[in-house]
Amino acid sequence: MDAPNQNASHHDAFIEYLEKYKLLTGSIPVSLFISTCLAVIMATVLYGQVAYTSLISWLVILVSIHIIRLLVFYQFNRSSNFDRQQINLHLRFFRFGTLMSALVWGWAGFFFSQQVELSYQIFITFTLGGLVVGATSSLATDRLSVVSFIMVTILPNCLHYFIAGNELPMAMGLMLMLFAGFMLNTGRLQGSNLHENLNLRIKARQDASQFREVLNFSPVAVSIFSLDDNQMLYINRRYLELFSRSFKPFEVNNESGFAIEASQLDSIKARLLRNQTVSNLLLKVTSKQTQEVKWCIGSFLQVTYLNTPSILAWFYDISDRIEMEQQIRHLAYHDSLTDLPNRYLFEDRLNLALKYAKRNQRQLGVLFIDLDGFKAVNDTYGHDIGDMLLKAVSARIASLLRVSDTLSRVGGDEFIVLLPEIADSDDGLHVAGKLLDALAEPFDIAEQSLLVSASIGLAMYPEHGEDDQTLLKKADIAMYEAKKDGKNAVRVFQTQE
Numbered sequence: 319m320d321a322p323n324q325n326a327s328h329h330d331a332f333i334e335y336l337e338k339y340k341l342l343t344g345s346i347p348v349s350l351f352i353s354t355c356l357a358v359i360m361a362t363v364l365y366g367q368v369a370y371t372s373l374i375s376w377l378v379i380l381v382s383i384h385i386i387r388l389l390v391f392y393q394f395n396r397s398s399n400f401d402r403q404q405i406n407l408h409l410r411f412f413r414f415g416t417l418m419s420a421l422v423w424g425w426a427g428f429f430f431s432q433q434v435e436l437s438y439q440i441f442i443t444f445t446l447g448g449l450v451v452g453a454t455s456s457l458a459t460d461r462l463s464v465v466s467f468i469m470v471t472i473l474p475n476c477l478h479y480f481i482a483g484n485e486l487p488m489a490m491g492l493m494l495m496l497f498a499g500f501m502l503n504t505g506r507l508q509g510s511n512l513h514e515n516l517n518l519r520i521k522a523r524q525d526a527s528q529f530r531e532v533l534n535f536s537p538v539a540v541s542i543f544s545l546d547d548n549q550m551l552y553i554n555r556r557y558l559e560l561f562s563r564s565f566k567p568f569e570v571n572n573e574s575g576f577a578i579e580a581s582q583l584d585s586i587k588a589r590l591l592r593n594q595t596v597s598n599l600l601l602k603v604t605s606k607q608t609q610e611v612k613w614c615i616g617s618f619l620q621v622t623y624l625n626t627p628s629i630l631a632w633f634y635d636i637s638d639r640i641e642m643e644q645q646i647r648h649l650a651y652h653d654s655l656t657d658l659p660n661r662y663l664f665e666d667r668l669n670l671a672l673k674y675a676k677r678n679q680r681q682l683g684v685l686f687i688d689l690d691g692f693k694a695v696n697d698t699y700g701h702d703i704g705d706m707l708l709k710a711v712s713a714r715i716a717s718l719l720r721v722s723d724t725l726s727r728v729g730g731d732e733f734i735v736l737l738p739e740i741a742d743s744d745d746g747l748h749v750a751g752k753l754l755d756a757l758a759e760p761f762d763i764a765e766q767s768l769l770v771s772a773s774i775g776l777a778m779y780p781e782h783g784e785d786d787q788t789l790l791k792k793a794d795i796a797m798y799e800a801k802k803d804g805k806n807a808v809r810v811f812q813t814q815e
Contacts (some may be wrong), residue, residue: 338459339405341516342466343412345456346391350384352452353419359425367466376430380422382580387415409460416463420470422447422743422814425476436486437621439478443490447469447497456812458508459516472498511597533716539614539633541567543625560612560635561603567618567631576603576612586618590629595619601633613640615652640775653727655705656712662728668786671738675779682779683734683746684792687715687753690771691806692731706763707770714761718752734790743778743810750774750808758806773797782811 351418361377382532394408406580427446428432431439450468457463472494479491533540539557543550548568559563568583578586589596596618603612614633652662659667668684675682689711696704703716706729715733716725724736735753754774760767775796783789803809 327751331654338513338516339409341512342457342459342463343391343408346412347388349452350388353449354381356445356449358440361472363441363479364430364434364438365550366524367438368430368720370430376422376426382420383415383418384674385540387412387419390415396684400529413460415468417470418455419558420467423471424474426811427471431475431478431736439487440490443475443494446475447494450498450501454505455508458505461506461509461514464509468501468505515595515597523672537737539635542621542628542632543567543626543631543635545620545629551626551628557633560614560633565603567616568629573608576605576610578616580630586616590618590620593620603633656709658712658716658733659724659726661726661728661734664724664736665786667724667789668736668789671736671780672786673679673737676784679741681742681781683740683749684777684779684789684793685737685739685746685750685753686775686777686797687733687735688773688792688797688801689731689757690773690801692770695768695770699764702768703768704762706766707761710761710763711770713752714756717748718756734793743776743781745777746778747808747810750776754806754808773800773805774808775800775811776808777811782813 327695344623350376357377361373364373365778380610390408390411393715394404398718423446427442431442434442435699453467454464455469459469476491476494476498479487480493482488531555533552536556538555539560540552541557543549543566543741546582548566550563551567554582561576565577567578568587569577572576582599582601585598586599594615599616599618601614601616603614612637615636616634617632619630621628625631651660653660654713671682674680684811690791692707695707708727712725712727712733713737719725722738736747737746737749740749754772757770757772759802760769762768775793775798777783777789777796779789782792792811799812800809
């Protein structure tokens with residue numbers, strides 16, 4: 319590598335290092351302010367519960383550490399010239415300050431908890447938990463700072479609970495340890511994401527042309543548009559393939575192209591106005607013209623592009639995955655042959671209908687239908703014809719039911735029907751009679767006229783049962799009574815005397 323290129327490489331590495339340091343320390347004023355507020359609130363709550371001298375000493379030490387950290391931060395940021403040695407020095411001080419703050423908080427979590435009753439102990443724990451959640455986000459880019467702050471802040475409080483020895487404190491201690499592990503993993507993931515986004519921004523500033531070329535071959539749709547007038551400044555090839563040029567992410571009423579849902583768009587704009595990065599958000603993008611829907615993972619970031627305040631937007635198309643998930647979810651609750659609700663979905667709807675009926679003092683009915691003669695058709699004409707017959711039976715039954723009714727296939731030739739909000743068993747018998755007559759009519763399947771009939775059992779809520787399984791069982795028993803009486807009949811469940 320020649321000297322100019324080597325110098326450029328060192329400069330780029332230094333700029334990247336500086337930007338990562340600024341990302342890590344940029345939230346120091348807000349973080350220290352929040353930490354101080356939490357300390358004052360906790361001291362106010364614990365006043366009179368712990369030794370006054372200990373409480374005030376703890377608060378003074380913590381505030382002093384915060385002030386020193388804040389002064390060093392402002393002194394460093396006023397400097398116009400930075401070198402790597404200075405950054406390393408301040409990074410070490412930042413980590414040391416973070417550790418000292420954590421030690422003071424950890425001391426409070428152990429010693430103050432020793433002096434107060436359980437309700438105050440839980441308050442201290444929640445305060446430390448909230449502090450750790452906030453710190454995890456602000457320290458995410460420096461793993462050492464995240465680990466040291468979480469462990470030093472949380473573990474002393476865990477130790478207090480373990481020393482107590484009772485079941486509840488032990489459980490609290492275990493929960494705190496799990497919480498600490500979760501936050502460590504969260505910090506790792508957030509740090510990884512932040513580093514990736516930061517590297518992307520740095521590379522964009524260093525070489526805009528190379529950045530555009532890389533984006534143009536990316537599988538992610540990318541656009542950069544002006545924040546003031548929504549004017550498109552850059553779009554890549556994948557963006558054109560996915561949406562076309564007419565799609566403008568922040569345009570609500572786009573009659574000629576795609577548009578993000580208004581509620582999601584309002585939320586995105588509000589977060590960007592607060593200078594927050596919007597990342598990994600599931601977006602529904604709909605074309606008003608064709609009603610086509612695309613599901614995307616979207617991220618939005620405020621940037622300066624061509625000296626213009628802009629929004630950098632990423633869209634990763636996951637429509638195929640969403641569609642596959644919907645199909646899997648549908649198959650989990652529907653019969654694969656007839657596409658009717660299966661037993662799981664039927665029982666869920668039956669339970670909801672039972673709750674409604676109980677709350678409003680209504681009745682409902684459950685019909686259990688078994689086809690007579692289906693096995694003979696299956697044996698004579700084969701399973702393909704049998705499957706076609708089952709589809710035709712399903713369609714014929716469904717055509718006679720209300721929208722509020724539910725038809726389900728639960729076995730080879732068995733169906734169940736939910737009849738919510740019927741007046742009495744006569745209404746149920748009326749519906750069953752219509753189904754009986756309809757199913758007795760021939761079915762024209764594959765140039766064959768097929769004849770089947772049905773045996774139907776009816777059970778009523780609350781007369782025959784007050785839960786789903788009881789009603790299904792008694793409707794099944796009534797159906798078998800219909801079969802015993804010669805088939806092609808309807809029977810209401812009769813209580814055995």
